[in-house]
Amino acid sequence: MAAGMKGLKKRRRVQVIVVMAVALAVSTTLVGIAMKDGINFFRSPAQVAEAPPSPAETFRIGGLVEEGTLARGQGETIRFNVTDGAASIPVTYTGVLPDLFGEGEGMVGTGRYIDGTFEATEILAKHDETYMPAEVIDALKEQGVYQPPDAALATN
Incomplete structure (x- = not known):
């Protein structure tokens, strides 16, 4: 047993x-x-303009904050355009921006593209290539607007 x-x-x-x-x-x-x-997924402004993602898709966009487009609206909502030289995409963001954020500076945003505007849930500011994702540098180089950080240092 x-x-x-x-x-x-x-x-x-x-x-x-x-x-x-x-x-x-x-x-x-x-x-x-x-x-x-x-x-x-990362997309450049040109890629978003050519093939707009569905409003349900969360993705990252990166490029330069376009000069003359940064506007602080009602409350904490900020509007600006992100560009890679070939295309410019309007962005809205509600929240506190990083210290390094400014016109002509590199940025990466996470969010969704809804009705022609990228609604960001997160914004990261990038001030040189050591912090800028390779995708952003590649997108800027592709459009011929990328400035290596050494060029900026030479003018200082």
């Missing part, structure tokens, strides 16, 4: 391990799917 109980316990333990392995595989898959959705 004791031998029969041992076999039963062993079979039960194997079943528990199999169930746990399946649960782990399922949860890993779900986390992977969730993370895939959470990765914010």
Whole structure:
């Protein structure tokens, strides 16, 4: 009788391990799917102008804050255009801007493109290429408006 109980316990333990392995595989898959959705694709203003993303899609946009477009509206809402030299996209943002944020400066925003305006939920200011994402530099170089930081240092 004791031998029969041992076999039963062993079979039960194997079943528990199999169930746990399946649960782990399922949860890993779900986390992977969730993370895939959470990765914010980067787009330049020119790419947004050519192929506007759906309002449901959260993505990152980057470029330079266009000169003469920065306006502080009612409350804490700020409006400005982000440009890569080829296209200019209107941006709205409600919140506190980073210290380095200003016209002619590099920026990256995360948000959604709704009715022709990028509604940012986060703004990061970039003041030189050591902080500027490679995608922004590539987009600016593509349009011929990229200035390496060494050029700025030479004029100081």
